Amino acid sequence: MKFARMNLHIKNGRLVDPANGVDQVADLFIADGKVAAVGTAPDGFRADTSIDASGMVVAPGLVDLSARLREPGYEYKATLESEMQAAIQGGVTSLVCPPDTDPVLDEPGLVEMLKHRARNLDQANVHPLGALTMGLKGQALTEMAELTEAGCIGFAQAEVPILDTNVLLRALQYAKTFGYTVWLRPQDAHIGRGGVAHSGPLASRLGLSGVPVMAETIALHTIFELVRSTGARVHLCRISSAAGIELVRAAKAEGLPVTCDVGVHHLHMTDADIGFFDSNARLTPPLRTQRDRDAIRAALVDGTVDAICSDHTPVDDDEKLLPFAEASPGATGLELLLSLTLKWAEELHGDAALLRALAKITSQAARTAGLAAGQLGVGAVADVVVFDPGARWTVDGAALASQGKHTPFLGFEVSGQVRATVVGGRVAYQR
Amino acid sequence: MPKLHNHPQLDRNGELQHLLTIEGLPKSIIHHILDTAQSFVGISDREVKKVPLMRGKSVFNLFFENSTRTRTTFEIASKRLSADVINLNIQASSTSKGESLLDTIDNLAAMHADMFVVRHAQSGAPYLIAQHLNRTGQKDIHVVNAGDGRHAHPTQGLLDMYTIRHYKQDFTKLRVAIVGDILHSRVARSDIHALTTLGVPEVRAIGPQTLLPGGLEHMGVRVFNNIEEGLKDVDVIITLRLQNERMSGALLPSAQEYFKSYGLTPERLALAKPDAIVMHPGPMNRGVEIDSAVADGKQAVILPQVTFGIAVRMAVMSILAGGRA
Numbered sequence: 223m224k225f226a227r228m229n230l231h232i233k234n235g236r237l238v239d240p241a242n243g244v245d246q247v248a249d250l251f252i253a254d255g256k257v258a259a260v261g262t263a264p265d266g267f268r269a270d271t272s273i274d275a276s277g278m279v280v281a282p283g284l285v286d287l288s289a290r291l292r293e294p295g296y297e298y299k300a301t302l303e304s305e306m307q308a309a310i311q312g313g314v315t316s317l318v319c320p321p322d323t324d325p326v327l328d329e330p331g332l333v334e335m336l337k338h339r340a341r342n343l344d345q346a347n348v349h350p351l352g353a354l355t356m357g358l359k360g361q362a363l364t365e366m367a368e369l370t371e372a373g374c375i376g377f378a379q380a381e382v383p384i385l386d387t388n389v390l391l392r393a394l395q396y397a398k399t400f401g402y403t404v405w406l407r408p409q410d411a412h413i414g415r416g417g418v419a420h421s422g423p424l425a426s427r428l429g430l431s432g433v434p435v436m437a438e439t440i441a442l443h444t445i446f447e448l449v450r451s452t453g454a455r456v457h458l459c460r461i462s463s464a465a466g467i468e469l470v471r472a473a474k475a476e477g478l479p480v481t482c483d484v485g486v487h488h489l490h491m492t493d494a495d496i497g498f499f500d501s502n503a504r505l506t507p508p509l510r511t512q513r514d515r516d517a518i519r520a521a522l523v524d525g526t527v528d529a530i531c532s533d534h535t536p537v538d539d540d541e542k543l544l545p546f547a548e549a550s551p552g553a554t555g556l557e558l559l560l561s562l563t564l565k566w567a568e569e570l571h572g573d574a575a576l577l578r579a580l581a582k583i584t585s586q587a588a589r590t591a592g593l594a595a596g597q598l599g600v601g602a603v604a605d606v607v608v609f610d611p612g613a614r615w616t617v618d619g620a621a622l623a624s625q626g627k628h629t630p631f632l633g634f635e636v637s638g639q640v641r642a643t644v645v646g647g648r649v650a651y652q653r
Numbered sequence: 654m655p656k657l658h659n660h661p662q663l664d665r666n667g668e669l670q671h672l673l674t675i676e677g678l679p680k681s682i683i684h685h686i687l688d689t690a691q692s693f694v695g696i697s698d699r700e701v702k703k704v705p706l707m708r709g710k711s712v713f714n715l716f717f718e719n720s721t722r723t724r725t726t727f728e729i730a731s732k733r734l735s736a737d738v739i740n741l742n743i744q745a746s747s748t749s750k751g752e753s754l755l756d757t758i759d760n761l762a763a764m765h766a767d768m769f770v771v772r773h774a775q776s777g778a779p780y781l782i783a784q785h786l787n788r789t790g791q792k793d794i795h796v797v798n799a800g801d802g803r804h805a806h807p808t809q810g811l812l813d814m815y816t817i818r819h820y821k822q823d824f825t826k827l828r829v830a831i832v833g834d835i836l837h838s839r840v841a842r843s844d845i846h847a848l849t850t851l852g853v854p855e856v857r858a859i860g861p862q863t864l865l866p867g868g869l870e871h872m873g874v875r876v877f878n879n880i881e882e883g884l885k886d887v888d889v890i891i892t893l894r895l896q897n898e899r900m901s902g903a904l905l906p907s908a909q910e911y912f913k914s915y916g917l918t919p920e921r922l923a924l925a926k927p928d929a930i931v932m933h934p935g936p937m938n939r940g941v942e943i944d945s946a947v948a949d950g951k952q953a954v955i956l957p958q959v960t961f962g963i964a965v966r967m968a969v970m971s972i973l974a975g976g977r978a
Contacts, residue, residue: 423868427676429776429803429839432867498661498784499777543755543785545775547802 228270229253230647231263235275235608239282240581241597245574250280252604255647259600271649273642275608281580283315283346283605283643285587285596287483288459289534289556291317291348292625293336295324300536300625302339305556308624309346310651312557313607313640314532316588316595317346320405321353322380328353328364330372337373345650347605349593351378351405354393360384363393366402375591376457378405381506385411387444394454403592407459408441408466409507418547420493420510428499430547433508435463442469449478457590458482460533462507464517471526481590482526484518485533486555486562487630491515495630501542501549503630505533519566522582529587530566532559536626554626558617559583560609561636568637576611606644613639661783664792671783671796672969674805675846683850687815689968690961696733697963706971707736710767714740716799717754717773722935723799723809726959727770730966734974736767754778755785762786768795768970776802776839795973803837808969809934810843812962814851816954817889819961820930824851830883830925832859832915833893833942836866836904840934844891849873859883860915863904880915884924891932892917895942908941918944922952930954 230252237248237260244260251259251267258264289309292300309317319336321327327336333350340348352374356362359382366377377397384390397404414437419425421432438461446469449456461467461482470482487505492512496503503509521527535552542549560583567579588596595605614637619627643651660677664670669682696702712731714724724740731738743757752760761769771779779798786794800806814824821827829848835841835858848856849872858869859877869876877883884890900908922931931943931953939945947953 421867423871426866426868427842427872429801429805429842499780501781540753543753543781545754545773545778545781545802547775547777 228647229268230604230644230649231269231272232275232280232606232608233272235278235280237280237598238576238580239598240577241282241585242599243577245577250598250606252644252647255604257598257600257602257604260598273608273649273652277610278608278641279576279611280606280608282584282596282598283607283645284313284559284583285591285593286314286317286534286556286559286583287529287531287587287591288485289314289317289319289532290322290536290552291319292536293323293339294332299538302343304623304625305534305536306340306343306345308554308556308622310643310645311623311640313560313609313643314556315346315605315607315643315645316349316593318349318351318375318591320378320380321351322358322382326353326358327351327374328356330365330368333369333372333374344648345645347595347645349373349375349591351376353377354379354404355384355389358382360386360389363396366397367400370400370402375593376403376405378459381407381409383409383411383441391448391452394448394452394456398452398454403455403457405457405459406445407507408438408445408461410437410440413437413440418504418508419496420508422493422511424493424496428496435465435510438463438466438507439469442466446473446478446480449480453479455479460485460488460507460531461518461527462488462510462514464514467517467521467526471521474526481528483529483531483587483590484522484527486530486559487533487553488515488518489530489566490562491630496546499546500630501544501546502553502628502632504546504549504551505553506551523570523578528582528590530559530563530582531587532556534624534626536624537628538625539627542628553629554622554624555629556624557622558629558631558636560607560640561638562631564611564638565636604644604647607640608642609638609640611638613637615639661780661787669972670792671779672807672973673779673783673796673798675807675810675843675850676805678850680850683811683814683847686811686965686968686972687818689972690815690964693964693967694961697960702733703735704733705735707731707734707974710736710974711765712736712738712768712770712970713761713766714738714770715743715761715772716741717743717771717778718800719744720772720800723772726962727799727966730963730970733963734967734971736970754781758782758785762791762794766794768797768973770797770799771801772799773801776804778802797969797973800839803839803842805843806839807843808962808966809840810847811969812958812965813844813891813932814847815961815965816932816958819957820954821888824848824853827853827889828855828857828887829853829889829891830857830859830887831891831893832880832883832917834864834895834899835860835869835893836864837896837899838893841893845872845874857883857887861905864899880921881924884921887925888929889932890917890922890925890929892943894934894936895938900941912941916940916942916944917947919946919950922947932958935959
């Protein structure tokens with residue numbers, strides 16, 4: 223432990239803890255890195271530090287199911303230091319990172335190094351996904367048991383679909399043997415290859431190659447058939463279409479062991495936001511139509527979608543200031559996840575809106591990833607975010623801690639500003 | 654979240670600052686360009702084929718993708734306006750040394766360019782350049798899109814409109830058919846936007862499903878897979894070039910089969926109105942998309958298109974440069 227864990231008292235805040243159904247003004251008492259009590263101080267509790275959270279929301283630290291930290295290999299785009307700072311400034315205390323680094327996270331040594339570097343920074347908890355196949359090439363399986371021992375919480379192909387369905391079948395069988403979860407973004411290897419925008423009127427008008435919805439649904443059909451046969455647990459990453467959502471809904475109703483998340487951009491934006499070739503809106507999967515966006519929102523409410531992720535992908539200027547199709551896909555997101563989720567919450571009606579919205583980036587996200595995080599019951603690890611729900615701010619690339627300055631939300635006014643982030647009982651960030 | 658996108662080709666007063674696309678261009682601006690072009694048509698017949706409207710101005714032809722024909726017509730148009738023309742074949746120079754597109758632009762801007770005529774293989778590249786110039790306060794440099802990817806070829810669209818207006822006068826009574834590879838065609842997209850803006854009541858797209866982009870109906874187009882049905886009673890036929898690389902593969906089995914199914918033959922032309930005109934943006938593949946008998950026939954206006962193209966490009970450049978005709 224690099225820092226002594228102090229007794230921390232967060233007082234007068236509105237405690238919103240979705241896992242425990244709590245939404246009330248209550249003090250939070252933290253000792254030894256854990257939640258010691260809620261409401262009244264435990265006997266003999268003496269606070270070393272206190273945070274006055276009057277008018278603030280006190281919630282579990284956010285759990286982000288997809289954040290690219292770009293280490294190792296892409297340090298010119300972002301470093302662990304910059305992105306971990308972005309995480310805590312965004313209230314994110316646990317994050318899952320995909321294996322598409324350079325080299326790919328397919329060897330235990332690389333995972334140990336990443337975990338070690340992250341631990342030394344002592345900020346957010348980093349949970350890597352190991353590569354499902356060596357080099358993400360879709361041919362040979364990785365040493366999943368070794369990688370799990372090194373700290374991987376699941377296995378993924380990132381953005382590289384497996385060409386050979388037989389390899390995917392074997393990978394799922396093998397993962398099922400040991401009880402590992404396989405994280406897949408459903409994307410056909412051929413249909414939509416080279417596509418840069420949703421196949422539809424906008425892409426046709428702008429003369430951009432399209433990624434049709436069937437690129438997602440064909441892959442989902444294949445995955446569900448393999449899950450039926452193997453019983454492997456699969457987490458589906460960043461579903462983008464109404465038709466895809468419908469297939470996930472049916473698969474869940476059938477009882478298949480699947481969960482899914484959506485990227486926060488797809489909750490608010492559509493392909494129309496590409497406007498006149500705005501490369502900040504070049505995302506993978508692509509932004510789709512209003513119908514798709516509405517289906518994603520409805521699926522979050524009815525539970526078909528388990529979690530919202532930031533899909534944080536830092537891209538530097540040189541790779542964004544290019545003609546649309548040549549620009550690298552992705553947007554910065556760690557510092558926007560909270561505000562953009564709150565924006566969705568504003569549009570949800572009913573008293574429990576905040577509770578339900580925060581669940582998608584705390585308790586439900588943690589459960590989906592199998593992490594003991596995302597809740598503030600007594601005895602839980604004290605990962606906490608304190609934020610001012612009413613504070614308005616304008617998204618400005620230069621003001622972001624992340625090295626990724628590109629997002630389609632640049633210039634938007636959003637609300638919800640993080641005042642303090644506590645990781646394992648330590649105040650890691652305060653403003 | 655609704656986001657307002659200001660079109661980068663119009664300035665605050667709604668005047669043309671760059672010509673990037675015909676989409677969203679007001680009808681009045683299109684007619685102004687066509688009228689201006691009309692006043693230039695005669696210049697090419699004079700003994701001294703020059704007007705001094707752009708004297709002292711530097712036009713940079715930035716061709717990131719090869720094109721002899723379009724580059725030449727822009728060069729001639731610039732010279733007839735008395736501008737200085739610099740041709741840059743950028744494929745072969747800086748970008749292959751790793752210089753970024755916008756670095757190239759900044760360098761040329763520093764040489765006091767007044768206008769960039771841009772051809773690029775990527776849809777939207779001229780927008781990137783125009784937005785960069787707008788953002789960096791170099792609003793006095795104008796960008797003309799000379800063809801970007803599959804997106805737009807606005808001067809070709811305008812010269813096609815000039816040609817149609819010349820032969821047919823009133824747009825509001827016409828049936829126009831565009832035949833061929835619409836999926837990959839920037840010309841088709843520019844023509845469609847121009848035709849619908851100018852009030853053509855029926856724009857048809859004819860081709861096999863593999864060469865038609867999805868969502869054409871949203872652009873106000875009626876789609877036909879059968880050429881015989883599609884050509885019936887049309888006033889204008891725009892035949893598109895079929896690129897060599899599309900002639901065999903997953904989109905089409907062969908050039909021969911394409912000609913058999915979609916080639917414009919005299920028999921098929923006879924299905925159109927007797928006074929229908931036949932257009933082609935060039936260069937033609939005789940025996941693939943068009944039969945020689947049609948290409949050389951009475952109804953073909955393919956060479957006048959080329960002549961009008963110079964006047965239209967002169968009009969666009971002089972309007973952008975502020976020299977009202």
